[in-house]
Amino acid sequence: MQNFEYANPKTIQEATALLGASWSDANLLAGGTDLISLMKEELATPKRVVSLKGIKDLGGIHKSGGGLRIGATVTFDELLENAAVRAEYPSLVEAAHGVSSPQIRNMGTVGGDLCQRPRCWYFRGGEGLLGMKNGKSLIPGGENRYHAIFGNGPAYFVSASSLAPALIALGAKFKLVSASGNREVAADKFFVAPQNETTREIVLAPNEILTEILIPSAKGVKNATYEVRHKEALDWPLATASVALTMKGNSVANARIVLGHVGPVPYSASAAEKWLAGKTITESVADEAGKAAVADAKPLSQNEYKVQLARVAVKRALLEAGGKKA
Amino acid sequence: MRGVGLSGGVLSTGLLEQEAQAAPPAAPVSGPAAVPITLRINGKSVNTSVEPRETLLDTMRNSLDLTAAKRVCDRGTCGACTIIVSGKVMYSCTMLAIDSQGKEIETLEGISAKNHPIIAAFVANDAQQCGYCTPGFVVASKGFLDKHPNPTYEEVKKGLGGNLCRCGTYMGIRQAVVDAGKQLKGGRNA
Amino acid sequence: MPDYSWPPMEKRRIVGKRTSRLDGPDKASGKAKYPSDLNPPGLLHAVMLTSPHAHARVKTVDIAAAKKFPGVTAIRVISGPGTEVQWAGTEIAIVAATSEAIARDAVALIKVDYEVLPHVVREDDLGKVGNRAKAAGEQVTGDPDAAFKEADAISENLYSIPVITHCCLEPHGQVIAMKGDKVDYWPSTQAVSTVGGDLAKYLEIPASNVHVQMDYMGGGFGGKFPADRWGVESAQLSKESGGRPVKMFLDRETELTIAGVRPSAFANIKIGAKKDGTIIAWQSQSWASGGFGGGGMPPLPYVFNKIPNYRLNHTAVSINAGSARAWRAPNNPQASFLTCSAIDDLAAKLNMDPLDMFLKNVGLTIRPDTYRLQLNKAAEMIEWKKNWRPRGQNKDGYMRRGLGIGISTWGGAGHASKARTTIHPDGSVEVELGSQDIGSGTRTVISMVAAETLGLPISMIKVKIGDNLYPVSGPSGGSTTVGGVSSSTRKAAVNALQKLYDIVGPILNAPPDRLEAVDGKIRMIGNPDKGMSWQQACQKLGVNTITEMGENDTKRTEGLNTGGASGIQMADVSVDIETGVVKMNKLVAVHDCGLVINPKTAESQVLGACIMSVCSALMEERVMDQQTGRVLNADMEFYKLAGIADIGDIVVHMDITPDNDKRGVIGLGEPPAVPGVAAIANAVANAIGVRVPSVPLIPSRVLAALNGRRNA
16 A cells, blocks of 8 residues: 555535545545555555545435435445335345445445445456556456446446445435535436546546435335345345336336446446336236346356346346335 | 555655645645554553554554454455444454544454453354454454344344355354353343 | 273263363454464564566566665565566565565565566366376276266266365464574464474575474465475565564465465266166366466266276366465365266266265275265255255246265375373473464364373363474374374373373382373272372372373374275255355265264364355356456455355264274364365256356356356
8 A cells, every 4th residue: 555644624625625636636535445455456546545534514314305315424334224214215225235244334335335446356456447458458358257248348347336226226316525616416427437547437526525415205116126146245246236116006107227237337227117117017027127128238258147137136126126025 | 466666655745735735724634654643442542653554453463462353355355354443343454543543442352351252152162263263253243242132043144244264164153143142131241 | 012092982081072172262362373463572574576477587676776765674586587487476576674564665666577478377278278288198997988888878078166275364474583594483384393394495504493383373274384485585584684573474365376276177077877877987088277387187086986997088287377285185176076076967867866876886985884874874964855856846936956965085094293291290281292273173182182091181281282392293284183193192191191100009009000090080990999189199200290202103003093084965055047146055064084082173174164165166266367367356355255144054963983983083174175065066956957067156157057058
């Protein structure tokens, strides 16, 4: 780990004043579960680390306009303990439970989950975010069992966030604050597939802080998450599906289906969403929706199985949301 | 495995200095040179000095001779470095010492000084072989029992998903945590 | 000559009783100090620079900037210009400094120029390894071609099991101090008595100049015998830093890259049987790699090695990857997986219950009666007859359940070991051996044997191990430790007791050979009133002590220990056929190991071995990248190990019987690490109806097999 200077501001304003124009100027430290490892690998080499733990305004879960406002430094554990979250957002609860290490749930924050870097083993091994060597990506011809089945490159890593699919499906917005002002970004617009090594996989700028997550009310919205994981113990999901269904009687009026760990950004399965409108959730409808969700998948040499996992995840999430046991 | 790189000791902060003139940070900034810190560990205040980059685990092991927590994966995965911070189990390999000030830190040294029944239960159930993962498991178990008194096997399996053992002592650990839970029920002595 | 034989089973008071490990309280309370926990005064830290290239020639190494870095005390080039690096992670240079961070910063200042050479890091496709393949000569017995013609059923398939690593939780390394030509050495080792000699050889000093001490070590599994380059170089760094102690432990990435692996095994196996299930023919073309040194043939056909007609071909493949080291039962888990998979597939071809198939063929093994008993016992424990269905027929929604069998054999006779027992006038007893407790409960076993022999409680025995000043005892490998140390301890204690009888006999007016030591007393056999307490007896020593040696001579073990262990494991799994995720329901393990000194820690050995097998069957593999030449998963996130919820239930049955007991002590560390992979792989085939030919049985492979494809 390269050395850095450390700051422990007490307010968001103090914190934004400590940030710089480039990622090498300053990095934000919340739970640390990703940043510390990145710094040990020297994939992050900031000159300054700004701790967010002392900023009270970044914590807490509050009712806000019928929905919830979740502070960026709320931990997974706090999220799971929150009665309002548990009552209305089972898809978030399931996604948070998928992080099966209590230590990570106690340390890791909602904001950190959304801002963490990809786990791609070429990236983590120092080959760059896109794994380019001599102008060519290492991934299509390499070990790509955990890589993307959606997207056309050059980014083949998968978005690592556990909560993003659920937050996107629920229509959440993220508040980003910098010294010069605030902006709100829709959850699905927060993630971008980088086209070159110098851009990032999220729109957050180096001088901005993700301060809060605003989730609209999910009253009457049936929502669920299904994760396919290899291990019960701490492990990255192979594929995730989060669904949010606005119901009209027994049938689906509007569906949101978002897949995780299958592309460089969480993948919104819009064809399946449209197809589902007006349908009643049954085993065969869920299955068909799963198929529609992965119709555009373009697996790499070693990850065709993920197409099936994504399909099954969609099916099971829909059945769960629909109150039918998967 | 990197052959060339910048040294961490010689920092160029030119850009930051310019910005600092434009908008002076209100919050104090410390480092990169070693700075004095105070940690609350096992009920006592401990003074030491660290570079900001030092993990709490390394500070405990190298400077404070608190070596129960082990460095194994060093990337927040295996749980061998588990400690309890403000009542919650955490990976000390993935926390900065400087960022851990002002919090109550509990290590296995503190837990064993209080004779927590989980320790005897680990011994009685042979929940250890080489013993290198054991301190992390004992602390994770203690933290788990604090929140789930008298757990079932299924709860134990879910509650200890953040620790790994290589010798394969899980059967003993499962029983040890259930046994300790039974002992703790009614008369909590931790 | 005294009678060293073990007391009869019914007369034992301590040996054979479930005893908690003596160092348990220190381990569970964090008081146990491992080599990596030591912080002696003046400690320096060393960090290595390793090669990022799998195959390269070192052109230049520039350490000038690193040398000048404040806090650096010494720096050494390990692979100088001209060195041909054969795998990524090869040690290039090492730096000692006043802190680990400083050493790491200094390492980053070392500039190495390489001439990068072409590499091969994968052996899975034999067609792509070119001249890296080296075929061994063909072995033929009987007439396999004729036998295959006579066979009623033939099964043919390609099976594979990949390279895995030891992933010791305490990485390889040591604290070491060298002053002049004297060395104090605290390694994490499986070989307290021999590792000092190994180090001395490279330092060109007398072996007796190296003092090795180690109370605890965090896992070895076969990977921690030598002193290693980092040990030798750290000693030199210490010397160059004025003798200050140097701590150097591998980081996790390096540990998983260069500190040893278990070789892979691939085999095209053709196996034929008669209608009744009798196996008559075997043919295998296998290949393997454990790194640059290639990879030998697993013992095929495994256990069923009396198949009358067979043909064996094997090819060793040298790749540019870190080298193999002994890994718990070297080559046996691979051989068991390959053989048991082939037998299970053949049973399926014959529409035969594989349990019947295994039973039918026990005559092809060297211990038919034992395997028959163990197969039946394991079948009873897993309720085979009730739970087994033909392949693919045990369905519940998208879940499929299946059972499978695996088999093991092992030696495990005691190694050469010397013990010294000292009886003091105050009645205290010391037993000293240059042995080590690698987590298997060796300390506890030694105390139990000494206490049993001397008629004392365990608490009165002080066991001293982990120091090469004590009498030489073998390294802990090959499951030889328990046989070795129990025999030497028994003999040393008997010898010491004889000396005490010689002193006490005349006082009691009894012939020394008519005395016995029971319940803290020395008394006359058949006349318990005629005796005195242990304390009184020892007081008669006056100012003297009794110090006696005992030796386990591997050529003459006098019935105290022997080799030859068998085992059967059966797995019960459920497979989600939509996701390919395999869930362990249960693993049952039946093992014999002769006289079991401590059933409690013996069971722990079996439980642990079973859990390692779950990891190897379902999760573990080293992933090499041919493009970069590096290990992609040299971390504990993607080098996957089972957690506490991933193992199902494990039930152990130790075959403790008078017949087995009579054989003496047999080592147990390795045999239970053998059959589990085979049992789990067969259970998955039984569950889903098709063979998944390659382990680990990760979702991609399970789904590919279900979809009729060989590869994911």
